Amino acid sequence: MRHRKKINHLGRTASHRQATLANMASSLIIHKRISTTLAKAKVLKVYVEPLITKSKVDSTHSRRTVFSSLGNKNAVSELFREISQKIADRPGGYTRILKTGFRKGDGAEMCFIELVDYNLNMLKSAEESQQKRTRRGKAKKKDDAAALAKKDKVVEKTEPEAIVEDEPKAEETQVVETESATEASVETETEEKKDEEEKASE
Structure with a gap:
C-alpha cells in the first residue's frame, strides 16, 4: 500500500x-x-x-x-x-x-x-486572438454606420429633386393664369367694341 x-x-x-x-x-x-x-x-x-x-x-x-x-x-x-x-x-x-x-x-x-x-509565443497568440475578436465587433459597427450613412445620402438626394419638380409646376400655373387673363381681357374688349357699334347704328 x-x-x-x-x-x-x-x-x-x-x-x-x-x-x-x-x-x-x-x-x-x-x-x-x-x-x-x-x-x-x-x-x-x-x-x-x-x-x-x-x-x-x-x-x-x-x-x-x-x-x-x-x-x-x-x-x-x-x-x-x-x-x-x-x-x-x-x-x-x-x-x-x-x-x-x-x-x-x-x-x-x-x-x-x-x-x-x-513565454512570449503563447502571450502573442493570446493577444492576436483577442485582437481578432475585437476587429470582428468593430467591423460590424462600421458596416452599420456605413449603411446608415448611405440611407442619409439617399434621403438628401431625393428631397432636392422633389423641390425642383414642384417649382416648374408653380411656373406652369402662373403661365396658365396669365394666358387666361389675356383671353378674358380680349373678350371684354371685343364685347365693348360690339356695344359701341350697336349704339352708333342706333
Whole structure:
C-alpha cells in the first residue's frame, strides 16, 4: 500500500534532494525555462511556487527566507527585481509544464517547466486572438454606420429633386393664369367694341 507517501523522494537522500531542487529552482528563475524529467518537474513546481509568492513582498525577511531555500544571490535578486513585478497581478499558478516525449536512453518522460509570464509565443497568440475578436465587433459597427450613412445620402438626394419638380409646376400655373387673363381681357374688349357699334347704328 502507498499510504503516507505523498512526497516523491526522487531516489535521493534529504540533503541531496534539497540541493537538487535548489539548483533547479535557481536555474528556472534565471533562465525562465528548463528541460527535465516529468517527476522532477512536478516536485520542482511545488517547491518553487511558494518562493515566487514570497517575492511579492520585497522585505529583508522574505529575501532571507528565499535565500535560505535557493542559496544563490543572483537568483534571489532576479526573483525580487524582475519576476515579482511581472507576476504581481497573478494569484498563483506561476509555472507551466509542457510534455516533450520520452528520453532515448532510458525512456523517461521528459518535459519543459517554464514561467508562465515569460513565454512570449503563447502571450502573442493570446493577444492576436483577442485582437481578432475585437476587429470582428468593430467591423460590424462600421458596416452599420456605413449603411446608415448611405440611407442619409439617399434621403438628401431625393428631397432636392422633389423641390425642383414642384417649382416648374408653380411656373406652369402662373403661365396658365396669365394666358387666361389675356383671353378674358380680349373678350371684354371685343364685347365693348360690339356695344359701341350697336349704339352708333342706333
